[in-house]
Amino acid sequence: MRFDVFTLFPNMFVGPLGESILARAQKAGLIECAIHNIRDYALDKHRTTDDIPYGGGGGMVMKVEPIVRAVREVVPDYRDPDVTVVLLSPQGQLFTQRLAKVLSRKRRIALICGRYEGVDERVSMLLGAQEISIGDYVLSGGELAAMVIIEAVSRLVPGVLGDPTATFEDSHVSGLLEYPHYTRPREFEGLAVPEVLLSGNHAEIARWRREQSLRRTFLRRPDLLDRAALSDSDRAYLRKLRQELDTFQEQE
Ligand code: ADE
Numbered sequence: 001m002r003f004d005v006f007t008l009f010p011n012m013f014v015g016p017l018g019e020s021i022l023a024r025a026q027k028a029g030l031i032e033c034a035i036h037n038i039r040d041y042a043l044d045k046h047r048t049t050d051d052i053p054y055g056g057g058g059g060m061v062m063k064v065e066p067i068v069r070a071v072r073e074v075v076p077d078y079r080d081p082d083v084t085v086v087l088l089s090p091q092g093q094l095f096t097q098r099l100a101k102v103l104s105r106k107r108r109i110a111l112i113c114g115r116y117e118g119v120d121e122r123v124s125m126l127l128g129a130q131e132i133s134i135g136d137y138v139l140s141g142g143e144l145a146a147m148v149i150i151e152a153v154s155r156l157v158p159g160v161l162g163d164p165t166a167t168f169e170d171s172h173v174s175g176l177l178e179y180p181h182y183t184r185p186r187e188f189e190g191l192a193v194p195e196v197l198l199s200g201n202h203a204e205i206a207r208w209r210r211e212q213s214l215r216r217t218f219l220r221r222p223d224l225l226d227r228a229a230l231s232d233s234d235r236a237y238l239r240k241l242r243q244e245l246d247t248f249q250e251q252e
Contacts, residue, residue, distance in 0.1 A: 001106070001157050002032040003150050006070050007113040008049060010035045012143045022151060025160045033150065034074070038062075041070035050116050059117030067112060067123050075110045078127060082107040085129040086149065088142025089114055092131030095149060097172035099132070103149070104156035111149060113142035175228030177221060179212035211237055218242075 005013060013035050016022065025031045039047050042063070050060040071078055071085060078085050084106050093099070103109060112119070112129065124131060134145040154160050155167060171178040182193040196208045214237055217224050225238070 001030070001104070001154065002108045003034070004071075004074050004108070004110045005033065005035045005113065005146055005150075006038050006067060006074075006110065007035065007141075007143055007146070008038050008115055009113075009141070009143055010037050013147065016147045016151070021160060022154060025154055025157070028159070030157055030159050031154050036070055036074055038066050038070055041073070042066040043069075053117065057117075061117055062114060062119040062123075064120040064122045064126070067119070068126050071110055071112065071127055075108065077108070078110060080107075083110070084108075085110045085112065085127045086146075087112045087114065087119065087124055087127075087129040087131045088133075088145040088149075089119070089131045090133050090136075090138050092133040094136075095132050095134045095145075095152070097152070097170075100149070100152040101156060103153045109149075109153070111142070111146040113146050115141040172224075174213075175224060176213045177216040177224070179209040179216070210234070214238055215241060 007013070013033070017026070017033050017035075022031070022033070026033060038049055042049050042065075048063065049066050050062050053059065053061045075083065075085070077083055082105075084103060086103075086109060088111065110127075112123065112127075123129065132145070132149065134148045139145060158164075161167060167173055169178060182197060186193050186198070194208070196204055199205070214234055217228070218238060218241055230238075
């Protein structure tokens with residue numbers, strides 16, 4: 001998997017790409033990340049990358065020519081079906097684990113980081129870019145959002161994580177939130193590790209974890225349950241939970 005990032009602030013990527021799993025994955029040749037400064041593709045004397053908006057209003061808009069030139073030069077195959085051009089923007093499609101999975105099957109991803117008030121609309125049109133938002137809040141630019149996408153997608157590239165079962169149990173991968181984790185000590189400040197985890201009974205542990213996963217999702221993110229793959233026993237457990245909650249509310 002190759003990532004090409006287009007930004008006015010290349011140094012922002014040095015830390016996140018230089019540490020931990022992403023650094024290791026690059027060294028192992030599993031992913032490749034190239035950071036390109038959009039300013040290098042602005043050809044006027046002042047290397048202008050932004051301008052005032054047509055129609056007036058405050059702020060500046062990122063110009064179309066340097067961005068389109070940069071992407072076409074660096075990613076000449078940008079129209080190939082196994083290449084995706086992403087424009088990070090708060091107006092984009094919401095980034096989810098499902099979208100991360102779709103992107104992880106691509107050969108190459110170009111990520112364009114917007115700044116200022118926005119990016120000239122013709123960038124998306126000319127490059128066939130997919131606009132993606134990482135959440136319903138506004139950042140000062142797309143750089144942090146691009147890093148989020150690189151990290152979430154890279155984890156899904158085979159070999160990037162040492163333990164291939166690690167992503168399988170992650171929150172959101174199964175459509176549910178993950179169960180709680182514990183490690184030593186067995187008791188801390190009066191809080192004991194749940195007895196079942198010490199039992200060595202793998203079937204019981206698996207059942208407890210599944211129920212905790214369902215319980216957390218039900219209490220914290222009930223919206224996820226509509227799309228999660230649930231078994232009959234999952235549904236029975238959720239019915240029991242709902243009844244418990246109803247009884248509890250009646251008592252209040
Ligand atoms: N740029 C500014 N805000 C953003 C967001 N929420 N997601 C992606 N890019 C952005």
